[in-house]
Amino acid sequence: MKKIDYAKVDWQDETLWLVRGKRDRLAKSLPEWEKLRDAASRIKLYSTSHLPELLDQFETKARANGAIVHWAKDAEEYRRIIGDLLQSHSVKRFVKSKSMLSEECELRPYLESLGIETIETDLGERIIQLMGSRPSHIVLPAIHVKREEVGALFEKEMGTEKGNCDPTYLTHAARKNLREYFLSADAGMTGGNFAVASTGEVVVCTNEGNADMGTSLPPLQIAAFGIDKIVPDRESLGVFTRLLARTATGQPITTYTTHYSAPRPGAEFHIVIVDNGRSRILADPEHRKLLNCLRCGGCMNTCPVYRRLGGYAYSYFIPGPVGINLGVMADPERCKADLSACSLCHSCSALCPAKVDLAEQIYRSRQHYCSSAKKKLLSKGMGFVMGAPWRLETTLAAGPAGMKALKALGASWGKGRDFPDIASQKTIKKLRNDK
């Protein structure tokens, strides 16, 4: 069994709780906060119930702006569209921004298999890429990595000073290193936080400016987003840009909120609009509100289970409350065990800026996926044992021997679990008498 680094667990728990605290302070400083959440939820519900008309409007506007629009039913088509675009433009080096859609559709391994050098440019994502790992949080991808690990990694990959793990030094080393890639890239790509139907523009929010660097130099720009990213107009952006960063990182807004509509002079601008299972979520009334999600990561920062487990404990690539629900929708067989990584405290539902009913959905999915005959038998048995004091006493008396037997049996269930010693009857009696 892998030894748990409790200091790291505590650090992550406390750090994410600080982010949650920053969010609280900003939310409380706005008397209209709950009205904003309500407005965000209602705009999203309107948008997802008018998708064909809003997507059509978006496409018409985007074409009029000079963008080229592509449609992808699923991950495979998304990968193929982007791969074909890059190959037809003879792209050798490709810089990309953080995009959960690209993780969902496993874009990078595909492009690398085509021989296209693909560079993640968000610092956290770059750390994860160089480690050959995967993000453990959707907004703070490298939250589980300690500065010493980054220092050792950059020493190997970028030639930084041995033993220097100062975050400022390491960040500026990565800035210098990645600038070479920005200056020589043949194409740049972003996801999209919002796609505005009335204007045909894609809005991208970042703090680092990597999306802006990556789209300001190369002759080919790609923006890809899921159909759930559509919002009706700029008036709605007022609501979402006020909520997003306040909830995600506890900032009033991200450093850069960029609106891309036309291609840069002399460049091409391609937009890829992706379904990949979203229409299926829309068809499920119990889960359609998942399409409200802004991917702010707020539900992870507030979740008492996520904060201690970290992202790698979950089966789906998006962890935390929203990841549990998205995973169960995408691949229930693989992800249904994650439904137990929830205390049903409802903190996520109370915090979500677009009012996704995260905990309620987890509860409903448990009823659907987790009520087996075995479990019912177990509850019945427990009910019998606890139904009379003498039955409970007898069972407890058999406890220590029972534990030993379990250990000896070495059932597969016991692998990786601790078998605590149950106090003997003598100790229990002594404790009772002490009282």
Place this chain on the structure above:
Amino acid sequence: MTSKEAIFEALKAARPEVFEKPDLSEVKSASLRYEDPLAKFCEAVKGSGGKVLRIEAGDSPEEAARSLFPEAEDICIAKGEFGVAENGCVYLEEPTDMPRVKYFISDTLVLVIDEESIVANMHDAYDRLGEEVKGYGIFISGPSKTADIEQALVFGAHGARLVGVLLRRHIAPAP
């Protein structure tokens, strides 16, 4: 069937409950406004890691930028359209006198706006922009930043390391 048609068919087959477009006038009118938007703007720029300097209508932005950042080697001065009090953002369009990348690749970015251009919040900002499309537009608040290494805040991730805003004072009408 094209992929677009296939997606639209799936969306129509989903038959979701239909929700009407919400009226945002209530949340907009309930939103916090500031007695002194200029003071709030200055506070917000500083909160985002930037600097602010008020200048007179006839002052040279180059000299003012130099006085804000005497050590800076590579200063880009850009004209902004307006500022946003609640978060210290400056809105910029595609520059006409330089490539767009200068906003990001310069080590120091100094943005010039008229001080009476400041709006209270993002609702007012988007109302001001309307639905007109100009090809490109960006809100910038303070220097480029990251906290991806152990949540330690570092300025200058990829974009400008230093950012200043020059607030140009209103020209008083001639008596």
